[in-house]
Amino acid sequence: MDLTTDFFSLFQLPRAFRIDLGELDARYREIQAQVHPDRYAHAGEGVRRLSMQWATRANEGYLTLKKPLERAKYLLHLAGHDLQAESNTAMAPEFLMEQMEWREAVMEARSGGDHHELEHLHHRLRQDLQGRYEELAALLDDKRDPEAATEQVRRLMFLEKLLLEIDDALASLEDGEMDN
Amino acid sequence: MSYSVKVIDHYENPRNVGGFDKDEEGVGTGMVGAPACGDVMKLQIKVGQDGVIEDAKFKTYGCGSAIASSSLVTEWVKGKTVEQALEIKNTQIAEELALPPVKIHCSILAEDAIKAAVADYKKKHSE
Numbered sequence: 001m002d003l004t005t006d007f008f009s010l011f012q013l014p015r016a017f018r019i020d021l022g023e024l025d026a027r028y029r030e031i032q033a034q035v036h037p038d039r040y041a042h043a044g045e046g047v048r049r050l051s052m053q054w055a056t057r058a059n060e061g062y063l064t065l066k067k068p069l070e071r072a073k074y075l076l077h078l079a080g081h082d083l084q085a086e087s088n089t090a091m092a093p094e095f096l097m098e099q100m101e102w103r104e105a106v107m108e109a110r111s112g113g114d115h116h117e118l119e120h121l122h123h124r125l126r127q128d129l130q131g132r133y134e135e136l137a138a139l140l141d142d143k144r145d146p147e148a149a150t151e152q153v154r155r156l157m158f159l160e161k162l163l164l165e166i167d168d169a170l171a172s173l174e175d176g177e178m179d180n
Numbered sequence: 181m182s183y184s185v186k187v188i189d190h191y192e193n194p195r196n197v198g199g200f201d202k203d204e205e206g207v208g209t210g211m212v213g214a215p216a217c218g219d220v221m222k223l224q225i226k227v228g229q230d231g232v233i234e235d236a237k238f239k240t241y242g243c244g245s246a247i248a249s250s251s252l253v254t255e256w257v258k259g260k261t262v263e264q265a266l267e268i269k270n271t272q273i274a275e276e277l278a279l280p281p282v283k284i285h286c287s288i289l290a291e292d293a294i295k296a297a298v299a300d301y302k303k304k305h306s307e
Contacts, residue, residue, distance in 0.1 A: 089292040090212065091211075
């Protein structure tokens with residue numbers, strides 16, 4: 001095994017967005033079993049350190065490939081495409097306008113304690129995300145268009161953040177209800 | 181992570197929150213967003229006949245540092261010409277608000293928002 005190999009090779013998966021998550025789980029468990037520190041409790045320090053490095057690498061790889069957005073970012077990174085997630089703030093104005101409207105709606109529903117509306121927003125966003133991930137899969141695996149895929153990933157970063165905010169708002173309302 | 185006193189002040193008492201009609205004479209609108217944090221910022225300037233920025237408004241969805249950065253620049257640009265407004269650097273914003281390194285992108289967002297607003301104003305003005 002080679003510590004410098006990319007995560008797809010590490011788990012013997014094709015370098016693609018559409019991967020078999022069942023296979024990923026199985027390979028991850030195999031590696032985990034092989035490098036588990038307990039197996040090397042009586043080995044020399046060098047071997048123990050190496051098994052630790054492998055366990056860390058496998059964890060990092062698993063988390064990267066398991067989540068679609070992280071997997072897409074990693075694929076683009078391997079292909080040499082920089083997302084410029086911090087440095088490039090230019091996005092299509094219509095997209096940003098939509099983001100403002102989404103956030104406004106979430107804030108209003110949260111401050112109004114409107115559980116139903118938050119559930120509705122959550123549902124709508126989930127559908128939107130699903131469509132975008134399908135589009136992203138096609139851009140990465142079929143059309144092989146990294147520029148368009150980069151733009152879609154940049155947009156998905158906003159939407160995943162938004163999803164967290166809606167979850168957070170729902171959780172805070174539920175906490176409030178329990179207090180009452 | 182703790183916020184600086186100035187960030188908290190701008191966050192709790194944001195200056196110039198709101199907006200202008202984007203089609204109004206002399207109004208320039210800048211919309212920017214940072215994928216890294218999912219923050220969205222809209223910054224508008226109202227420019228007089230003499231090219232001086234009379235008023236500025238913002239609306240930001242994001243963390244305290246992003247809100248403080250946009251609030252601060254709306255204060256700074258008032259009374260400046262559009263050319264002077266373009267000279268505002270994110271490093272000045274970050275320094276004024278004592279932003280930690282992980283929040284530098286919030287100041288970049290504010291600088292880019294001003295630049296986008298001025299660009300929009302110039303584009304409308306030249307038409």
